[in-house]
Amino acid sequence: MQKNSNASVLLRGLLLENPVFVLILGTCPTLATTTTVIGALSMGLAAMAVLICSNAVISLLRKVIPDGVRIPCYIVIIAGFVTMVQMFVQAFLPEIYELLGVYLALITVNCIILGRAEMFASKNTVGKSVLDGVGMGLGFTLALLAMATVREVLGSGSFAGIALPFFSTHTISFFVKAPGGMLVYGVMIAIVTKLTHGKAPKKKSFACAGCPSAAMCNASACETSAVKEDN
């Protein structure tokens, strides 16, 4: 598969560059909303909607927005879309709005979205950026879904609110609490690392390039820490 073909742009977010398990972005909503499958799915779809829209708009404006104010512009655009999604969810899906609570508004500061704006949308065409948004959004959603499935089934004995035989009478509440979330997260990262062994991007290759502050930063601090970690 050619590196920048449409298909590869769409698919790499699913596993090879999965934002949650490989890029380790968006950890906060990942841990917070994966106690239930419904919550995880809603969070994933809301973030995907924002990601697609912001990627499209930022890609469209990539030649208009000057370098010096690109981060504030991206943040205003992302925050605008998040607020719109928030309003629509509150109006038409009030139960989901209640379920996600503050994490819906926090999509604004989700690193996946700002990261993709900076790493991809600002350098690629609208079409590719939308595909990247769909791919990354799906990757995020599936990652949340996988974690939520484990946590809800083991922790609450149900799947999407439907009680499961055996599990519902043998719940392990540890899994719906923060430490359980960390454990599942760690195990999932290990599995994905095993599956993508040698193919996933090395930490070094996206460490500085993917940082929104890379242009302004003298990189020495990051590189020093990166070297230390490599050793």
Added chain:
Amino acid sequence: MNKNVKNIVVLTSVCAVVALLLAVTNYITAPIIAKQQEAAANEALLVVMPGGEDFAAVDLSAYALPATVTEAYSEKNGGYVFKLTTAGYSSGMVIMCGVDASGKVTGATCLSSGETLGYEKTYGDTVVGATADSVDALDTVGGATKTTAAYRGAVKDALNAAIILGGGSVDIRSEEEILADNLTAALPAGDGKFTSVFITEELNDISAIYAADNCAGYVYVSGEHFVGVDKDGNVVSEVSEELRTKVSDAAKIMLASTTEDIDLSAYADMPSQVLSAKKTASGNYVFELRAAGFGINGSAYYNPSGEYIYIRVLATAAGKIIACETVSQKETDGVGSACANADFYTQFNGKEESNYKEIDAISGATVTTNGYKTAISKVFTAVKILEGEA
């Protein structure tokens, strides 16, 4: 310079466009969200007023409602739903109570509470159908008297508030406030601060005397009448001639009343319950007693206070109790503490040695009642000793 201008223009434009889009989104979603929030709020109201329609918040600032009422909603058919906050046994309760147009409770539910036993969760069912006149007659739950009495009080406040909002008038003052208002009306010079006086003489038809804290005079209570008397014994309230004479005579007796301390160490047989005794000019005795109630004799398991009940009694030389009151006590709150209620101790008024036991015991507080009775019995012993009969 040009670069900076471009930065400003682009960022401002992006902000403006985003703001415009948000305004459009808000224009579409705001009415839907408002409708939903109203429906959600009404859902809570419908629990206590099934079938209610078109709830609208009432501006409470225009009405003098009981202090427990924090929110009120009117309903299409003339009913009201009230949100009330009241103190219960612990941190207080938030109660929703619906009252229909005819002044009956349609439902009540406790939204939040910190009560210990959970009776507040079900007590709402027992108040359905109650009216402002009948609510006081509802039973409280034994063992959770404070919780359920507070609940009942809040429901009564809701019923009264419905009457006030409907244009009626109702006395929402508490018993203490009514007493304070009556005392001030009888003796305005008293500045609203009065202290109950222990009556040391046998007075005709006077049930209580209050002294103004600023020494401006006294208020004599006879039946429903509150009569102000200045410090020289002159009646200052406008009252009937008969009442004026009665109060005037009583005031003369009280002003002339002097007491003389009796040295109890001279009486070796004096019971230990009698702490002090005084003799009045008319030959009556005022005793200060201590009774060993639950605080002293209660099972250690219940961690009793270790404190006596202190009692003051006025008795005639013939051994008849004229007045009795509990001065202080540390009995179990909500049980034996009832010995501080006038309903309990005034039962001894007029009692003699032959019939002092014929009183209603405090429910659930046998140890307190028995200790109290024992102390009272020593009044008769003490009178006999002091009169030289024993």
